[in-house]
Each structure stands twice: as C-alpha cells, then as structure tokens.
Amino acid sequence: DAKTTQPNSMESNEEEPVHLPCNHSTISGTDYIHWYRQLPSQGPEYVIHGLTSNVNNRMASLAIAEDRKSSTLILHRATLRDAAVYYCILRASGGYQKVTFGIGTKLQVIP
Amino acid sequence: NAGVTQTPKFRVLKTGQSMTLLCAQDMNHEYMYWYRQDPGMGLRLIHYSVGEGTTAKGEVPDGYNVSRLKKQNFLLGLESAAPSQTSVYFCASSYSSGAGQPQHFGDGTRLSIL
Numbered sequence: 001d002a003k004t005t006q007p008n009s010m011e012s013n014e015e016e017p018v019h020l021p022c023n024h025s026t027i028s029g030t031d032y033i034h035w036y037r038q039l040p041s042q043g044p045e046y047v048i049h050g051l052t053s054n055v056n057n058r059m060a061s062l063a064i065a066e067d068r069k070s071s072t073l074i075l076h077r078a079t080l081r082d083a084a085v086y087y088c089i090l091r092a093s094g095g096y097q098k099v100t101f102g103i104g105t106k107l108q109v110i111p
Numbered sequence: 112n113a114g115v116t117q118t119p120k121f122r123v124l125k126t127g128q129s130m131t132l133l134c135a136q137d138m139n140h141e142y143m144y145w146y147r148q149d150p151g152m153g154l155r156l157i158h159y160s161v162g163e164g165t166t167a168k169g170e171v172p173d174g175y176n177v178s179r180l181k182k183q184n185f186l187l188g189l190e191s192a193a194p195s196q197t198s199v200y201f202c203a204s205s206y207s208s209g210a211g212q213p214q215h216f217g218d219g220t221r222l223s224i225l
Contacts, residue, residue, distance in 0.1 A: 032210040043201050043216030091210040101154040
C-alpha cells in the first residue's frame with residue numbers, strides 16, 4: 001500500500017480556517033485519497049474523498065495537488081467540535097483493499 | 112440514524128474467559144470489518160466479511176474468530192482472552208469494496224483483559 005505522511009499535531013484558533021496537509025509521494029494513478037477523523041472516545045468518521053479534482057462537502061474541502069503527491073484537508077471555520085485526530089488514507093482500486101489507518105494528525109482547536 | 116451499533120461498549124474479562132462482541136448495521140451494507148486500536152499503532156484489521164456467510168482474515172487474526180450469519184450482523188469472538196487483547200475494538204461497514212466507498216464505523220467496544 002502506498003504510504004501517507006502527516007504532521008503529528010497541529011493547532012488552530014477557533015473560527016479560523018485549518019489546512020491539514022498530507023504527503024503521498026508514492027500514490028498510484030488509481031488510488032483514491034480519503035480523509036477520516038476520530039473524535040475522543042468515538043469511532044473514525046468519514047470526512048471526504050477524492051481522486052484527482054478538488055472536492056467540497058458540508059464538512060470540509062479537499063484540495064489535491066496537480067501531481068497528486070500531496071493533498072490538503074480544509075476546514076473552513078474551525079470549531080471546538082473539530083478537535084480530533086485526522087487520518088489521510090489512500091485506497092487502491094481493484095479487488096478488496098483494506099483501509100490502513102496511520103497515526104494521523106491530532107488537531108487542537110484553541111478557543 | 113443508527114448506522115453501526117456495537118455492543119457492549121465496555122467489558123472487563125479475566126484471562127482465559129471467552130466473549131462475543133456484536134456489531135449490527137442497518138444500512139444494508141455488504142462489507143463488514145473488525146479493527147482493533149492500540150495506542151501509537153493506528154487501526155489494525157482483524158477480520159472482514161464480503162457478504163453474508165463469508166469471512167476472511169485481516170492483519171491480526173490470531174486469537175479471534177468471526178461469524179456473519181446474517182447480513183446485518185458481524186460477530187467477533189475471543190475464545191480464551193489474553194491480556195494482549197486489551198484494546199478498543201471497532202466495527203465498520205461499507206456498501207462495497209470500491210476504492211471510492213467510505214467505511215462507516217461504530218463507537219467501539221473498550222475491552223480490558225486482566
């Protein structure tokens with residue numbers, strides 16, 4: 001499986017935008033980029049995914065670099081409820097592929 | 112919206128005891144998974160199922176058994192619990208195995224083996 005690299009932790013002020021980076025230099029052409037987050041004492045929660053184009057949904061935006069070797073999860077206005085561990089994951093096409101969660105980025109939101 | 116429900120939420124066992132963790136999903140998903148999460152190690156796949164009546168091994172299957180007798184339920188069994196199985200267990204489901212399909216997780220079962 002192609003690997004991802006994320007910072008261990010980040011801080012953001014409440015009500016400001018947050019840009020969470022992810023590097024995936026060995027990504028293949030058919031790998032999807034997924035983001036999940038895990039709030040304290042809860043299970044992982046799907047946030048967003050994309051293949052090549054930038055994506056928006058009600059939770060966040062996903063910006064994918066033109067060469068696809070990196071991506072950024074954008075929370076437009078951080079709230080205290082966004083404090084969580086954020087996981088960037090690659091999922092390959094073709095047959096069953098397990099989801100591999102790394103350590104992720106722990107986001108702290110400062111009031 | 113129930114989604115994925117895990118029971119029990121907490122459990123303490125003694126070494127050698129057995130127990131079954133239950134996962135139920137109401138989204139009519141074909142695929143179901145069991146993960147364990149340990150500090151500093153991310154989530155690791157124990158077993159998974161691609162449909163009713165089928166199961167397959169994941170990364171760390173030793174010491175666990177699973178069954179998928181009904182599409183909506185996926186059971187994880189510990190026949191003889193060991194302290195190394197102290198962990199938080201998460202169940203997940205997905206519509207298919209497609210790379211664009213998200214997995215939906217339950218809130219976990221916190222299991223301690225003394």
